[in-house]
Amino acid sequence: MTLPGSTSTTALFAEGGAGTLRLLVYLALALVLMVLDHRGGYLSEVRRLAGFAAEPLYWVAATPGRLVGAARKSVADRSELTAQNAELRERLMVTTAQLGRLQAVQRENQRLRQLLDGAEAQRLDVQLVGIADVDLDPFRHRVLLDQGSLRGIRSGQALIDANGVVGQVIDVTPLNATAMLISDPSHAVPVRVVRSGVRSIAFGTGRVDQLRLPNLPPSADVQVGDELVTSGFGGIFPAGLALGKVVSIGPDDTNLFVEAEVEPAARLDRSGELLLVWNTPADESGPPEAPPATPEAEPVGKNAEERP
Amino acid sequence: MSRQRASGRLLLLSLLAALLFSLAPVPASLQPLRPFWLALVLCYWLLEAPEMVGLGIAFITGVVADLIFGSLIGEHAMRLTIFAFIILRFRARLRFFPLTQQALAVLVLLFNDRVVSLMIRGVIGEAWPPASFWIAPVVGAFLWPWLFLLLDDLRLKLRGSPG
Numbered sequence: 001m002t003l004p005g006s007t008s009t010t011a012l013f014a015e016g017g018a019g020t021l022r023l024l025v026y027l028a029l030a031l032v033l034m035v036l037d038h039r040g041g042y043l044s045e046v047r048r049l050a051g052f053a054a055e056p057l058y059w060v061a062a063t064p065g066r067l068v069g070a071a072r073k074s075v076a077d078r079s080e081l082t083a084q085n086a087e088l089r090e091r092l093m094v095t096t097a098q099l100g101r102l103q104a105v106q107r108e109n110q111r112l113r114q115l116l117d118g119a120e121a122q123r124l125d126v127q128l129v130g131i132a133d134v135d136l137d138p139f140r141h142r143v144l145l146d147q148g149s150l151r152g153i154r155s156g157q158a159l160i161d162a163n164g165v166v167g168q169v170i171d172v173t174p175l176n177a178t179a180m181l182i183s184d185p186s187h188a189v190p191v192r193v194v195r196s197g198v199r200s201i202a203f204g205t206g207r208v209d210q211l212r213l214p215n216l217p218p219s220a221d222v223q224v225g226d227e228l229v230t231s232g233f234g235g236i237f238p239a240g241l242a243l244g245k246v247v248s249i250g251p252d253d254t255n256l257f258v259e260a261e262v263e264p265a266a267r268l269d270r271s272g273e274l275l276l277v278w279n280t281p282a283d284e285s286g287p288p289e290a291p292p293a294t295p296e297a298e299p300v301g302k303n304a305e306e307r308p
Numbered sequence: 309m310s311r312q313r314a315s316g317r318l319l320l321l322s323l324l325a326a327l328l329f330s331l332a333p334v335p336a337s338l339q340p341l342r343p344f345w346l347a348l349v350l351c352y353w354l355l356e357a358p359e360m361v362g363l364g365i366a367f368i369t370g371v372v373a374d375l376i377f378g379s380l381i382g383e384h385a386m387r388l389t390i391f392a393f394i395i396l397r398f399r400a401r402l403r404f405f406p407l408t409q410q411a412l413a414v415l416v417l418l419f420n421d422r423v424v425s426l427m428i429r430g431v432i433g434e435a436w437p438p439a440s441f442w443i444a445p446v447v448g449a450f451l452w453p454w455l456f457l458l459l460d461d462l463r464l465k466l467r468g469s470p471g
Contacts, residue, residue, distance in 0.1 A: 026367045026389045033371070033382030038432060043381050050375035057376060061331035137377060139340075139437040144378070171378065178378050185435030206435045208336075269336045 044171075051148065051173025058132055058144070058176070124238055127276045129153070132176065141184035141204060145169070145177040145274075153177045156236055157276045164242035164265030165189060165230060166274055181268050182243075183208050191243050192231035196221035199231050202243060202262055208269045211244060211262040218258050224249055228262060238279050242266075312360075314466040319360060322349045322459060323369055327376060340440035343448035344418060346373055346384070347391050351414060351452075352459045354395045355403050366392035380432060387424050391417060407453040414452045418445030 036042045132144040147153055149172045159166040159179050167187065171178040180187050183204040191202045191213070198220050202211045216222060226246040232239025244264040252259040326345035334342065346369060353361040370385030377384065394417060395402065402413055422445055426437070 022363050023389065023393045026363050027386060029367070030370070030382040030386035030389060033385065034380050034428070037381040046381070047375065054376045057327060058331065061328050062333065065333045137379060139441055140379070140434075142378060186433065206438065 047171070048173050051176050055175050062132060125278055127152070128273060129159075129177075129276055130273050139206075141167075141181035141187070141206070141208070141268075142170075143167070143179050143181065145179055148173050148175045148177050150174045153276065154278075157278045158237045158241070159274045160241055160277055161266045161274050163267060164244065165237060166266045166268060168236055169276070181208075182211060182264060182266075183268055189237055189243060190231045190233040191228045192239075193222055193246075194227040194229055195223070196226070198222055199233070200260075202228065209263060211264055213246075213260040213262060214252060214257070216258040216260060218251075220258065222246060222249060222258075222260055235279075238277055241277070315357060315463060316360065318459075318463055318466055319353055319357070322353075325349075327373065330373075330377070340438075340443050341447050343444050343451055344421060346370075347388060347418065347421060348414070348448055348452060348455050349459070350388060350392060351395055351417070352456055354392055355399060356460070356463070358396065358399060361392075362396070363389055363392050380428070383425070383428050386428065387421050390424055391421050394420070407456060410456070411449045411452045415445055415449035418448045421445070 033043070130146045132146040145153070153169060153172055155169050155172050155177075157169045159168060165182055167179045167181040167184075169177050170180045181204070182189055182202070183206065185204050185206045187204040189202045189211075190199070192199050198216075200213045200216060200220075200222075202213055205212050213222070224246055228243040228246065230237040230239055230241045230243055242265045244262040244266075246260050247263045248261045249258055250261075251257070323346065326349040329345045330342065350361065350366055350369065354366075366388040367385050370383075370388040371381065373379075373384040373388075374381045398413075402410060405413065419442075422442060426441075429437070
């Protein structure tokens with residue numbers, strides 16, 4: 001080493017320099033940060049600012065994916081595009097037809113509700129968001145959305161794709177938002193069995209292709225193949241969104257209850273664009289404590305046409 | 309002095325690259341294989357230039373990573389601090405290991421890091437991760453010799469050139 005003697009002694013004692021005391025100080029600091037973040041959410045302002053700073057990083061990190069996408073688009077065969085166009089047109093027609101019927105049902109629903117003098121019907125609002133092409137920790141079921149509070153995204157909004165419920169927004173910065181997927185082990189969705197009307201709660205398992213309905217009483221009317229939809233309780237997920245299908249039922253560890261395995265309808269592993277949905281006239285302020293009083297009524301009836 | 313500054317720039321660049329590599333999208337099946345790039349890069353600098361990189365840099369890098377990855381603030385900071393501390397403790401020995409042996413040491417360190425991460429998750433109340441959680445350290449250890457040679461080459465070139 002060409003360093004002068006004084007620094008070489010510090011180099012010799014570098015091990016001592018990274019002494020236990022400094023380690024403890026840093027660990028304590030990290031602990032304090034974690035507690036502040038986890039318990040109080042005191043650091044949301046810091047996160048918000050960091051979101052701005054991190055934006056270019058996300059952009060750079062997503063560049064390879066974007067380039068591949070652009071290349072594919074420019075190389076895509078004409079006939080392929082024509083075929084895709086035809087398919088999309090067909091699908092659009094079918095969907096429009098279904099939508100027309102749904103709107104009729106919704107109007108009828110609203111009228112009936114007025115007749116019953118019941119709760120005010122809730123309008124379902126949607127907004128298209130993209131998933132930023134950035135991988136967060138693969139062992140956490142989070143995705144980064146490419147829009148944030150500047151575009152009106154709020155914490156607590158539900159996310160769906162073409163097939164069903166995907167998750168909910170948990171954290172918003174001005175330019176980005178983080179969503180938790182329904183497969184996250186700490187996530188739960190209030191659900192209803194379409195066939196029998198049994199209500200339960202679907203928990204994530206940490207696996208992308210599996211959810212769990214724990215603690216069902218053995219007498220509960222749940223069968224393999226049953227379709228599940230969101231029940232609308234809890235106020236975050238509007239009622240009637242498809243959630244998944246029961247694939248197996250078995251006794252749980254205690255043998256006192258029954259546990260059902262559910263295959264999610266949404267493609268959780270990869271989908272480029274998602275829809276944010278929320279009920280407008282319902283209380284506007286974040287995740288509500290009390291469930292809005294909507295007795296067994298679906299403002300959007302995905303299952304309306306599935307009923308015999 | 310300029311040599312010092314060039315090294316500093318390389319340090320920053322390598323950390324930035326490590327952050328980007330951690331964020332860049334890969335197919336879902338490859339995701340569990342993604343090594344802990346930040347730890348690997350930090351490991352190099354801790355071994356080779358401890359006068360520039362210490363616990364403080366490890367901690368700050370961790371906090372930045374937490375903010376960017378959206379993890380609990382302090383999680384990566386704690387993991388990297390512990391990682392750096394162990395490396396600094398055994399630096400005198402680690403430095404003179406042959407590369408393969410170093411890779412083994414890195415494997416152990418990365419496993420230890422996974423355990424720390426598991427503890428933090430446990431305290432927060434997250435679920436037990438799947439078995440593929442444990443693959444990444446092995447990948448990291450395999451990458452270590454190449455990363456070491458690459459960074460060493462870059463650093464030595466920088467050291468030679470600015471004169």
